[in-house]
Amino acid sequence: MTGIMIVVTHLLGVGHLARMAALARALSAAGNAVTLVSGGRPIGTADIGGSSLVQLPPVHTIGTDFRTLYAGDGVSADEAYLDSRRAALIDAFDTARPDVLITELFPLGRRSLRREFLALLEHARSASPRPVILCSVRDVLNPPSREDRIAEAHAHLARFYDGVLFHGDASVVPLSASWPVTPSLERRLLETGYVHDGERSLAPSDNADGEDEILVSGGGSPAGLPLCSTALAAARLTPGLHWRVLIGRGVPEKDFEALRSATPENAVVERARPDFPRLLARSALSVSQAGYNTVLDLAAANARSILVPFAEGSEKEQGIRAGELAMRGLAQTFDQATITGTALADAVESALAQPRPDWRDIKRDGAARTIPLLSDAIRRSAGEKAAWKALDDVLARARNQERVIDFWWRDDDVIEPTPALDALLERSERWNVPMALASIPSRATDALVERLKSSPTADVLVHGWAHINHAPKGEKAAEFGAHRSGNELASEAGDGLARIIEMFGTQAVPAFVPPWNRVDRSFVGALPSLGFSGVSTHGRRSSVDQPDGLIRINAHWDPIAWKARGGLKEKSGLLLQLAELIEEELAADPGALEPIGILTHHLVHDAWIDAFLDELVPRLIGSGTVRFVSARSLFAPAA
Template identity: 45%
Template sequence: MTLRVLIAVTHLLGAGHLTRAAALARAFAGAGHETVLVSGGTPARLAGLGQVRLVQLPPVRTVGTNFKTLLDESLQPVDRAYLDERRAVLIDTLRNARPDILITELFPFGRRVLADEFTALLEAARALNPRPLVLCSIRDILVAPAKPERIAQAHERILRDYDGILVHGDPDLVPLEVSWPVDERIRPLLRYTGYVDENEETVPEERRHGIVVSGGSSAASLPLYRAALEAAHLIPERPWRILVGRGVAEEDFQALRNSAPAHAAVERARPDFRALLSGAEISVSQAGYNTVVDLLRCGVKSVLVPFEAGHETEQRLRAERLKSLGLASIVPEDELSGRRLVDAILHGLSQPLSSPQAISIDGARQSVVIAESLILSRPALHRAADWSSLNAALERARDRGCHVRFWWRDDDAVADTPALDRLLKLATRYGAGIGLAVIPAGVQPSLGSRLADETSAFALVHGWSHASHAPAAAKKAEFGAHRPVPIMAAEAQRGLLSLREHLGAKLLPVFVPPWNRISGELVPHLPRLGFAGLSTFTDRSAAFPAAGLLQINTHVDPIDWRGSRSAIDHAQIVAGLTSAVERRMNSEADRDEPIGFLTHHLVHDEVIWSLCERLIAHLAARDLHFMRPDACFGMETGSHLRSNGV
């Protein structure tokens, strides 16, 4: 599959946004896609673009933190004709490239001064046939506007024009909510990619020696360089290397060199920066995105002086998160001086080197994987999903005094995997309970460790080994009418006892037969084996198919098992849920049974994840949350343990 990709970026202060967009472009091109990178900021040297085609718009920039006044290369304010020329080149590039994927960097979460330009691009993209998949690319931390109406405007643009949001960060370090008020409407569109490392070279292993000082590419780091030179005079016993960004004027650069002591080398930024950093005893820098990725890759001690001029909060937030993990110390910008820097450096040198944190930094490649997955099944991702029939059914049920409840079962868990972690984090995000049908024969110790602190997640018994014993021509079943009941009963009880040993109080005595098929002759034996619950996938015929055995089934599955094995159409999900709600209004047998949502986390692609989250978010917005499975089966507060001799 070869796709056409267009990435539009305009950096106004420093080159971090451009280097990150360039890393994405290289990753798409490296995966065999025809990639165009459109840059609207100051031209910068971008190494290693390879097959990426670079289009430079008439550049704009800003000075300092005045992002309202756009300047040209001569530092003169731009006029309407200049902006019209930029827009014309941008739209022509789009129409000539006819991308399958369009990515806008930062907009609409930022770059409001260029809103007309980006809006024109999105309108032109919407007019293409077929319309490209539209994604927004943002860093880990944003700067939220002070005015709520601007936040609302950004959200409305996202919901109207975008299919997804690539968040280039790791929620274990900095979730987007720390810096931006994420609402339930846009949350399902978020896709965390991990940090984008624009330098993919291997980190060399070198002896730790000396102090490396670095700043961003703009002149905003001048106070840091000057304070570092003051500190260098006070720490003469170690070599210093001060790397100055190319955005610093030559006159200022020479002044820095002239004030440096003999043991401090002042140089322009170098392409082998990472090699220098990996060999340093300690790093002194700001807390920009790319700098922090360098620090995470190299595992070096660091002193951070976050840029905070003009009420900027991005770098301070990032620095605080790193400090909380023991990876850095902070010198606030308003306290910066040579003496203060010396104290922080000496303190850092006296501390042991922290163990590397498991922070994802494969963001460029993951962005490609996510985009490819989204485009493969675009029909299931239609943004204008119609929930009206479900909403109407829920309203009718409420008016009739019918209390509709929902629960969530996920099958085939055996271990703590990235997919399981994503599933549990999704459930936690929306306050959802979840029952994990665990395969006893394959369970790993990591699963028990992962579930220990999950208050709303419980395990269920998923057969024994998930092996089919049905004849070749029959539908698969492990506990179907194909084996003697005593053998199946022994295996079911073995599964219960094995999982109880592994998972303790996190296990509920609920039997979930693989493939949701179970012999009617086995069902009456389940209570004596220690089971109090049964769950399959169908409309149940009885709430208690055997004395002491409560059956609560699942009813809606988002996966197209017989076709694409991706997500079914959104309309099918809504129809299935609506039908389930109607049955609870019209059938006494079904009235008290929670509606069950069934997933299989190990086989989810991005489309299935997206569809699941949209459903969960939609219900949560109506104050409908998936029940905890222990409450669902009437086993709260450990009653299932007492009733089964634990």
């Protein structure tokens, strides 16, 4: 039996809780021990099946102000109240001791609750055994308004999470429609399909209400009131049609009664009903917002639909979803801010003349499909833990044998100061790890020279000349390949060395790093005559790679998944590769092999690469057997 803890806080409507309740019910029915922790207002109708429910001190928001949290009607949630939530959340984790922790929306949303989520994540990360940690998101997110918010969210994902459960279908609405999906994030998306409350759609009904009606639904909160008012205006203009307007339970009684008092004879206004899916299936047409659960109910009913997405404040989620569905011919859409009763009446009459759309491509079995994905995530996590252990074991053997394993670090394509370079150099200084920067001579800037004056342990190597691909079409990229004349290669390499020495002085190291790690072997022998003492490419060197007068020290370990469009490679493979490189060192005589070379490219690093290096490098340094050495010491000609 797998222990699973799901943490969800619905702040406005109840859609987030409904989706997680459906997921909890399916996971529980499959034999898992599920704890659903809810941080929103208690909802008595939430069916969680055999799961356990933990209710945190609730919070909610008003309107589209998701930054201000309320503990009750008109009562702000102060720090003491939020502290009590955090404590209750940690207690729930310690009681459940889950194998899998799922946080709904955070860190791709719910930023106003980040303190409690980060407290939980730090606590879970330090637990032994550490649970698999997953984020759960719907098909569409509210797009981030600031680049730093994206970076922050990705940093949290990279630091804490093993994957992201995507409760959608990329063939219908890809996550990239609402959130920037990097290659690292894309490889960690676990697509479940849509999670629909299928049992709710089969709720029994004692009557035949809804037959051939125009069914209007505005969600569970007051946010749907403008749509309901517009629908009643449209009803007055269509006396031959019968309208039914459902008002959410979260709408205050005074607002509900105001709508009822304005109801024309051909309409009914009533509270939202548990048999809504059956009403929808019997209706002639639905008029609704474009919330996740509502759209799935429309798909289940194969309904004609007019969507008026909620768009107050900076909310864009429903508009994106509605637009994607409209492009597929599944619905008409209207702007909430501009729709009128007349426009809605005309649209209703037009829609009724059209055949029902085919919603069959919207798969709604996401809860069931989540179950094997969780099993896969658990297996991957176990494999990663085993890979970390394999690395720790070989480091321990090296320490017991009193061996010193030398490493060096080469970073390529350095041109100018950037935030990414600053981050790399900050890590270098914090870890006391010398950094060999392979700089492109024709493109290196004076600003880079000034920046490196404050990083005296950084060495500068010669990275070709201009990093331009001269290879014929169809061949692998190369600047210093056999397809160019030796004179051309010698001229550019010599100019590159002269420029690097002129710019960087004592920080310059006369080592040649060919772009793309490819160089014509016959040209390598000419490097000493040009003033080079060394050359560095990628992969274990062999005896034929070391011409007289030239020191060859390569890089061997690259965390970037170049063949998969970038981002971080799979961690287990990287860790096992590193363990194998150290095994080779232990099997050889001390000093017989070149130092193990780490190769990075700071300009294409993302949060996942940086987070992995932040975990790995201190572990290597703290092993008591690894030593990082500088390029200037490695490529210094023998006396």
